[in-house]
Amino acid sequence: ADAAVVAQAARTAGELRRRDLLPAIRAHRLQADENARFWANWATVQMGDEEALLPLRQFAEQPGPLQQRALPVLLAWQPRETSVAWIRQLMPQAQQRRMVIQAVGLLGDPLSLPWLTQQMQEVPQARVAGEAFSLITGADLALLDLELRDTPEHDAGPNDDPADANVAMDEDENLPWPDPALVEAWWQGEKGTYQNGQGYFLGQPVSEQGYRLALSTAQQRQRRVAAYGLARFRPTEALFPVAAPAWRQRALLKT
Incomplete structure (x- = not known):
């Protein structure tokens, strides 16, 4: 075929x-x-x-x-244990750092949040580390004013040089630049309500209800994660179509 x-x-x-x-x-x-x-x-x-x-x-x-x-x-x-072992194995590999940060966010263990805050200090992965932090805690870095006052000069996308082969857009272009010190201070005030070793999604223990709520209220990249998470709880239902017209999604969320 x-x-x-x-x-x-x-x-x-x-x-x-x-x-x-x-x-x-x-x-x-x-x-x-x-x-x-x-x-x-x-x-x-x-x-x-x-x-x-x-x-x-x-x-x-x-x-x-x-x-x-x-x-x-x-x-x-x-299986969660397999994911933990896999992430630990890849953590020392610099070329896998971005993917590991994203995997840590998807796994959702609060134990990893201090490590994610450390990653925010490195310009290339600062914004994706902030996104992973938000995926676990639900913290809106912009709304909570946990962003850097002065954003670093960092252009990961294409430039005006015709000889430069890099034409890929910056994947993190629309993500906030987290301020590691402010994020760390915020986490110190919140961490008492979290349990290490448990999976969290947008500030709540992972649950079918939490994923459904995110499909109604969260940002698009978070909604995509919610659709795959919900699919695990409902293995015989079609994957929720986060790219479908809004009216169709609203109708599905009412069922």
């Missing part, structure tokens, strides 16, 4: 939780084409196929567009 067709079919089947198609999709888990292989594993993991976790973990370790699609699904479905 054409690899692009396989990829699209696997993705759609995964989004709709078509378990009747699981055997057919599993047959493409070792596809030579990277895109088809990714979507086959992405889909079957969300149907409870534990054998697809390792291939998906490999995609999560590779920088690129598929990494961001692999990571929230992997952290939603992989």
Whole structure:
């Protein structure tokens, strides 16, 4: 079959939780084409196929567009102890620092918040560390005035130099620059209400109700995480379509 067709079919089947198609999709888990292989594993993991976790973990370790699609699904479905061990193994690797920060945010353990605050001191990962901190605590850094007064000069996106091959947009462009000292002071006042070793999402212990609430109230990147988290609690329902027209999403949230 054409690899692009396989990829699209696997993705759609995964989004709709078509378990009747699981055997057919599993047959493409070792596809030579990277895109088809990714979507086959992405889909079957969300149907409870534990054998697809390792291939998906490999995609999560590779920088690129598929990494961001692999990571929230992997952290939603992989056993917690496995995720903790995997993150610890990758922590010393500088080239994986950004992905590890995001994985720590998705795991949601308050024990990691002091480490995330440390990461805010390094300009390249400061904003993504702030995003991970907010994902766990629900703290809106801009609203709480926990941002830097003077933002550092940092241009991760394309520039005017025609000889520069970097044409990728800055992934963190719309994220606030956290002030590590202010964030740390805020956390000192809040940490008594959190329990280490427990998963939190937007300031509450991970729960089906919390994910549903986030789909109504949170920012888009947080809503995407909520959709994958909710899917773990409702494994037979279609994945919540966070990119669908607003009227359709509102109708689904009423059901």
